[in-house]
Amino acid sequence: MARQPRIASRRGLFVRFLLRRAVAAVALVFVVASGSLLLAQIAPGDYAAQLGGDPAVRAAERARLGLDRPAAEQYASWLRRSLTLDLGDSFQYRRPVRTLVGERAANTALLAAMALVLATAIGIPCGVVTGSRGGFLASVIRTASLVLLSVPPLITSLVLVTIAVRTGLAPIGGRMSASRLIVPALALALPLAATLERLQSQALRDALHRPNMIAALARGVPKSRVIWRHAWRLSLGPILAIYGVMIGSLFSGSFAVEIVTSWPGLGELMRQALMSRDTYLVAGCAAAGALFLAAGVLIADVLHAAIDPRIDTERTT
Amino acid sequence: MIALLSSFDYDGARQHRGISTPGANRLAACRLLRQRVGPTRKNPRKSDDGDRPSNWPVSSRVARACRARYVCPLFALILAAVSGCRSSELSTRQGAGGPVRGGALVASLRSEPRTFNRYIDNSAAADATAALTQAKLVRINRKTEELEPWLAERWTASPDGRTFTLTLRQGVTFSDGVPFTSADVLFSFAAAYDPKLQSNLGSALRVEGKPLQIAAPDPATIVITLPAPFTPGLRLLDNLPIIPKHQLDPALKAGTFADAWGVTNGPGHMAGLGPFVVSEYVPGQRVTLTRNTRYWRKDASGGALPYLDRVVFEIASGQDAEVQRLESGSIDLLTQADIRPQDYASLKRLRDRGALTLIDVGTGVDPNVLWFNLARTPPARAYLQKSEFRQAISYAVDRDAIVNSVYLGAAVPVYGPVTPGNRIWFSDAAPKYPHDPERARALFAAIGLTDRNGDGMLEDASGAPVRFSILTQGGNIRAQTATVVQEHLRQAGITVDVVALDFPSIAQRWQSRDYDSIYYGFQFSAMDPAMTLDYWLSSGSLHFWNPEQKTPATPWERRIDELMQQQIAAPTLDERRRLFAEVQKIFGENLPGIYFIAPKVSIATNPRVAGAEPALLDPKILWNPDTLNVTDGAAAPHR
Numbered sequence: 001m002a003r004q005p006r007i008a009s010r011r012g013l014f015v016r017f018l019l020r021r022a023v024a025a026v027a028l029v030f031v032v033a034s035g036s037l038l039l040a041q042i043a044p045g046d047y048a049a050q051l052g053g054d055p056a057v058r059a060a061e062r063a064r065l066g067l068d069r070p071a072a073e074q075y076a077s078w079l080r081r082s083l084t085l086d087l088g089d090s091f092q093y094r095r096p097v098r099t100l101v102g103e104r105a106a107n108t109a110l111l112a113a114m115a116l117v118l119a120t121a122i123g124i125p126c127g128v129v130t131g132s133r134g135g136f137l138a139s140v141i142r143t144a145s146l147v148l149l150s151v152p153p154l155i156t157s158l159v160l161v162t163i164a165v166r167t168g169l170a171p172i173g174g175r176m177s178a179s180r181l182i183v184p185a186l187a188l189a190l191p192l193a194a195t196l197e198r199l200q201s202q203a204l205r206d207a208l209h210r211p212n213m214i215a216a217l218a219r220g221v222p223k224s225r226v227i228w229r230h231a232w233r234l235s236l237g238p239i240l241a242i243y244g245v246m247i248g249s250l251f252s253g254s255f256a257v258e259i260v261t262s263w264p265g266l267g268e269l270m271r272q273a274l275m276s277r278d279t280y281l282v283a284g285c286a287a288a289g290a291l292f293l294a295a296g297v298l299i300a301d302v303l304h305a306a307i308d309p310r311i312d313t314e315r316t317t
Numbered sequence: 318m319i320a321l322l323s324s325f326d327y328d329g330a331r332q333h334r335g336i337s338t339p340g341a342n343r344l345a346a347c348r349l350l351r352q353r354v355g356p357t358r359k360n361p362r363k364s365d366d367g368d369r370p371s372n373w374p375v376s377s378r379v380a381r382a383c384r385a386r387y388v389c390p391l392f393a394l395i396l397a398a399v400s401g402c403r404s405s406e407l408s409t410r411q412g413a414g415g416p417v418r419g420g421a422l423v424a425s426l427r428s429e430p431r432t433f434n435r436y437i438d439n440s441a442a443a444d445a446t447a448a449l450t451q452a453k454l455v456r457i458n459r460k461t462e463e464l465e466p467w468l469a470e471r472w473t474a475s476p477d478g479r480t481f482t483l484t485l486r487q488g489v490t491f492s493d494g495v496p497f498t499s500a501d502v503l504f505s506f507a508a509a510y511d512p513k514l515q516s517n518l519g520s521a522l523r524v525e526g527k528p529l530q531i532a533a534p535d536p537a538t539i540v541i542t543l544p545a546p547f548t549p550g551l552r553l554l555d556n557l558p559i560i561p562k563h564q565l566d567p568a569l570k571a572g573t574f575a576d577a578w579g580v581t582n583g584p585g586h587m588a589g590l591g592p593f594v595v596s597e598y599v600p601g602q603r604v605t606l607t608r609n610t611r612y613w614r615k616d617a618s619g620g621a622l623p624y625l626d627r628v629v630f631e632i633a634s635g636q637d638a639e640v641q642r643l644e645s646g647s648i649d650l651l652t653q654a655d656i657r658p659q660d661y662a663s664l665k666r667l668r669d670r671g672a673l674t675l676i677d678v679g680t681g682v683d684p685n686v687l688w689f690n691l692a693r694t695p696p697a698r699a700y701l702q703k704s705e706f707r708q709a710i711s712y713a714v715d716r717d718a719i720v721n722s723v724y725l726g727a728a729v730p731v732y733g734p735v736t737p738g739n740r741i742w743f744s745d746a747a748p749k750y751p752h753d754p755e756r757a758r759a760l761f762a763a764i765g766l767t768d769r770n771g772d773g774m775l776e777d778a779s780g781a782p783v784r785f786s787i788l789t790q791g792g793n794i795r796a797q798t799a800t801v802v803q804e805h806l807r808q809a810g811i812t813v814d815v816v817a818l819d820f821p822s823i824a825q826r827w828q829s830r831d832y833d834s835i836y837y838g839f840q841f842s843a844m845d846p847a848m849t850l851d852y853w854l855s856s857g858s859l860h861f862w863n864p865e866q867k868t869p870a871t872p873w874e875r876r877i878d879e880l881m882q883q884q885i886a887a888p889t890l891d892e893r894r895r896l897f898a899e900v901q902k903i904f905g906e907n908l909p910g911i912y913f914i915a916p917k918v919s920i921a922t923n924p925r926v927a928g929a930e931p932a933l934l935d936p937k938i939l940w941n942p943d944t945l946n947v948t949d950g951a952a953a954p955h956r
Contacts, residue, residue: 045821264601
């Protein structure tokens with residue numbers, strides 16, 4: 001009888017925690033989108049400036065797009081519409097920003113998800129290997145991790161693209177297919193896998209030195225069972241904590257990788273938007289990126305809280 | 318008629334190190350054969366991509382199987398001979414069996430299409446799509462520069478050369494089966510001139526700023542009257558794709574024409590008179606065009622055109638991605654076709670292996686130019702306005718050094734906007750400025766710019782150092798060229814600040830006249846100077862150094878205005894050429910724009926592409942899409 005109210009209270013706390021996170025996510029998206037819009041507006045030149053030499057054509061286009069109004073007025077108008085999730089129309093594509101971003105965001109999300117799965121599948125087992133034993137294999141993995149950590153995803157993608165083009169092992173561009181995902185996903189996943197490997201290795205080493213693990217080994221529990229069943233679970237806390245940050249870096253890194261590998265995601269769309277001063281599209285792409293980041297952090301926090309009951313959802317922000 | 322080259326669709330760079338003539342390719346094929354027989358026998362494992370037919374993509378299943386099974390020497394020998402011969406035969410002409418029907422041609426598109434409505438968008442994507450899906454009344458043959466009948470099968474001109482009566486081709490239908498009539502021509506002009514649309518096509522279809530008068534006495538006849546004498550006459554019409562009245566008239570009346578034929582509502586619904594119709598658009602990936610079964614043109618033997626079943630534009634983000642795909646064999650050609658110096662070496666290796674065809678097209682006709690702001694200059698630096706200053710700069714810059722260091726030999730020095738690539742209009746009599754530092758110093762001294770404090774740099778009469786900035790596009794060959802110019806001028810005693818910006822920033826600074834000088838490029842859409850009056854006339858909006866003058870600011874600009882007006886009305890080509898040569902001479906003496914080099918244009922295609930007749934003007938390859946074909950025809954399942 002005495003435990004029931006406590007459980008209800010904990011659930012309530014968790015819901016409040018989720019609500020706080022959701023509000024923070026909305027605020028983040030709003031701030032990032034607004035900042036991007038304002039920065040794109042104050043950058044020299046506007047969309048109409050690129051339309052050739054005829055001043056009448058440029059003036060007509062400015063009037064059509066509302067670019068002849070003061071920046072504050074344009075921003076206020078965008079803000080009013082964005083409250084109803086209308087992010088305006090792209091200047092160059094003459095289509096709603098929401099539709100354009102939605103088409104590309106799905107591809108970016110697919111790429112990011114695949115990269116995350118690959119990074120986890122490669123990084124975690126490798127980290128367990130290097131954290132639990134020495135030897136040649138562990139040395140090779142550690143060296144590879146250090147190399148991958150020191151090389152930015154952009155360079156990794158260039159190398160992978162070159163290999164793919166020279167060998168024909170994977171297509172670059174063309175129709176969407178699983179094989180087309182290989183190069184960009186690997187380019188994003190390999191540095192992340194190296195990060196995970198390093199973290200997992202250290203976390204597992206720490207876990208194996210805890211008294212309960214030493215006791216388990218002393219009781220004769222097989223080492224592999226101690227590592228994979230007990231120590232590994234104990235070591236997951238710091239790994240999950242970093243996942244939120246990793247998802248954020250995944251999206252920022254994916255923009256560059258998408259451009260190099262011709263992946264039709266948000267990266268290329270945002271580049272085009274920036275280069276042509278398509279301000280509403282810039283804001284839309286930035287908002288999508290911020291949304292991904294906020295969602296990633298939220299998912300990581302929820303997972304963390306679910307795995308480790310000691311996480312204080314009341315104070316975590 | 319002249320377009321500013323946008324920042325992400327042009328690098329202004331080409332490379333030339335060899336000419337892909339049939340003879341040269343035969344020699345290369347023989348060398349290739351010798352090279353391949355040896356190593357293949359000794360170590361089959363080392364056999365490279367050359368062991369497969371050149372039209373197989375590197376990533377194809379068959380190619381991987383061949384690699385995996387260590388192709389036997391005899392097979393390799395046969396394939397090497399086949400691929401070698403292929404490269405020698407297909408650079409500019411068909412294979413022995415004539416054009417092959419069927420199959421798909423895959424071309425890259427450097428940027429996403431914004432719309433398929435060419436009337437409101439002049440981007441490369443819209444231009445390429447219009448070239449394939451629409452047709453014009455007349456066409457300028459990009460190879461011969463001759464005016465050819467197209468939808469208009471013949472025409473007559475009035476004695477004063479201002480009225481043309483065109484007879485339209487009979488039996489032509491749009492891709493949706495609706496007959497083509499003079500009403501469609503009237504509608505196309507109405508759309509182009511619609512004041513609400515402000516179509517770039519309409520601004521090009523004017524003579525002395527006035528629109529053409531169009532009449533349609535019957536469904537098969539069009540009468541066009543020019544508002545003023547204009548010798549190029551019907552050449553103006555090469556810019557205008559004819560669009561279907563039955564489909565777009567409601568949109569024009571409702572004021573929604575700009576939204577018609579968008580990327581989402583266009584595919585599958587656009588009726589056209591071109592060889593293909595847009596059938597699919599996948600955002601970020603591709604545009605697919607399929608054969609227009611009602612296309613009106615026939616080939617020389619009376620067979621239906623086009624030869625191809627499909628053309629696929631694959632969207633590639635930037636030139637690097639395009640070249641990678643060309644190298645891997647996953648695309649056949651680049652829509653914006655010329656290749657950059659830095660890509661040439663790897664493409665040449667593929668050419669030598671028979672996996673690629675490289676064609677030398679000639680000297681480019683769109684050179685980059687350094688121009689000074691002659692509309693507004695700070696009084697303290699009045700020397701920036703002086704023609705002696707610009708002449709001295711032209712002498713001070715070593716063009717050969719730019720050719721060799723920036724363009725790796727793939728360019729020629731030029732001294733004016735008309736390059737030797739423009740065979741009809743180039744005048745060799747225009748002034749030239751070979752590298753001469755002493756002469757440059759003398760010219761600087763003549764306007765009071767000398768080294769007054771012995772630091773090796775020039776100062777003006779007030780003792781202020783001579784200094785100016787060059788705005789240019791960052792991250793490409795223009796910025797590299799500007800850096801070389803900066804160094805040469807430093808040696809001449811002038812400090813130059815190179816400011817690399819993106820295209821919108823440069824455009825904004827130019828439009829607000831807030832700059833010292835700009836180094837940039839313009840794309841000419843026609844060789845004939847009468848079609849680029851906006852550049853030559855002082856009232857022109859693309860008279861970059863001082864646009865839209867109410868009255869000519871200088872005597873030499875007034876003289877150029879007069880000569881150009883005479884030139885466009887002169888009755889004979891010889892007379893027009895004589896007048897334009899004088900224009901080039903005056904331009905060269907006053908140098909409102911300083912030209913350094915013109916790149917040589919090389920074009921690379923997959924050897925399976927046949928029937929290509931590359932030209933110097935865009936679209937360099939796709940200007941004759943109905944006779945393009947692929948040698949393996951329908952036997953290319955991967956495409």
